[in-house]
Amino acid sequence: MNFIETEQLILRHFTDEDVSDLFLILGDKEVNKFLPMFTLENIDEAKLYLKEKYLDKYSKQQGLHLAICLKNDNIPIGYVNISADDSHDLGYGLRKDFWGKGICTEACLAIIDKLKQTDIPYITATHDINNGGSGKVMQNIGMQYKYTYKELWQPKNIEVTFRMYQLNFDKQNDRIYQKYWDLYPIHYIEKL
Template sequence: MYTPTLNTRRLILRKFNENDLEAFYDIFSDKEVNHFLPWFPLKNLDEAKSFYQERYASIYQKKQRYAYAICLKENNTPIGYINIDLDESRDLGYGLKKEYWHQGIISEAVKAIIQQAQKEGLNYLTATHDIKNIHSGHVMKKSGMHYCYSYKEHWMPKNIPVIFRMYQISLDGKKRIYQKYWNQYEHFIEENI
C-alpha cells in the first residue's frame, strides 16, 4: 500500500484528493509558507489544480509511498504537507499554514513519517533547509536528524543564491552521509550547529 493513512495524537496524515483543492490552494498560495520552498506561491485555483495533478495525483499512481496532507483530526482538512522523495536523496520536505506554526505539528508529522519509513525498510532520510529558515532546522534536530554539511546552490526557479544545511538520519543503524550535494556544490562544515 502506498501513502497509507497515518494517525498521531492530533493529526491524520493522508493522501490529498481533489476535494481538498481549496485547502491545497491556501497552503501553496501563501507567500510566507512558500518563502523557503522551490516554487512560487500559486496564484489561483487553476494553478492549484495543475500543481496538485503534477505533484500529488500523478505520484499516487506510482510507487511513491510518502506524499501526505497533514490534517487535524478534528476536521480532516489539510493544513500542510509532508513528503519523502524516493530518489537516492530520500529527501524529507514539509510545509504548514502559518497559523499552525510553533505548535509542534510538523515535529509530530515528521516523527510519524520517519517511523513509517523505517517500518517499510528505508535505510536513511535527508532533509535540507535554507540557513535563514532556522525553525526548519530545529524540526530536523528535534526529529533525531544530524547536521552533516552546508552547501551553496543557485536555486531555481527563484534564481537566488542559497546556503543550505543538510541533515540526515540513519534508519538502519549504519553510518553514512549522503554525498550528492557535497560533490555537486561548493560546500563546507559549520561549527556549533
C-alpha cells in the first residue's frame, strides 16, 4: 500500500528528495498550529523528521505513512498516516494553499478503501475542537463522533480539548475505542 492513485492525487512513500517539500508543510506555523510537534525550523530538522517519521518506518513496515501529491507534478503537498498501534489513528496535514479543496478528504477516502481490504477493524482520529476543518474531514469520510477529552499535549505542554472520531470497518458498529476516555480524567460526550 505504498502507492495509491485517485482522480486528482498520488499517495506514495516520501523519499529523500522530498525533504524541501516536507519542510514547506511542517515549517509553516499556521499548518503546525494543531499538530503535536513544534514547527520545523530548518532543512536539517526536516531531514531528521523525514528519516525518523517516514523512512525508518518504511523499512520497519510500521503503519501507513504517505505523501499526498497532485498527479500533475507528484510533489508532496501534504501527508496522510495510519498509526501502527491499537488506535489505528488517522492523521493528515496539508499546505495551507491547498486547504478547502477536498484534497484531504479524497486522500483519506482512498486510504479507507484500501484499509477495508485488510484485517484492520477500525480507525480513529482526533482533532482539537478549535480546528473545525479537521473535524469536517472526519465527518466527510464517514467517521462518527464518539467523545471529547482534555489532554496536556506534549511536547507543546498546552491543554487541548480533543474530539475523538471512529470508523468501524466490520459489523461491530457499537465498538468504541476507549483508551483516551480511560487515560484522561476529563472526558464527556457532547451534543454536536
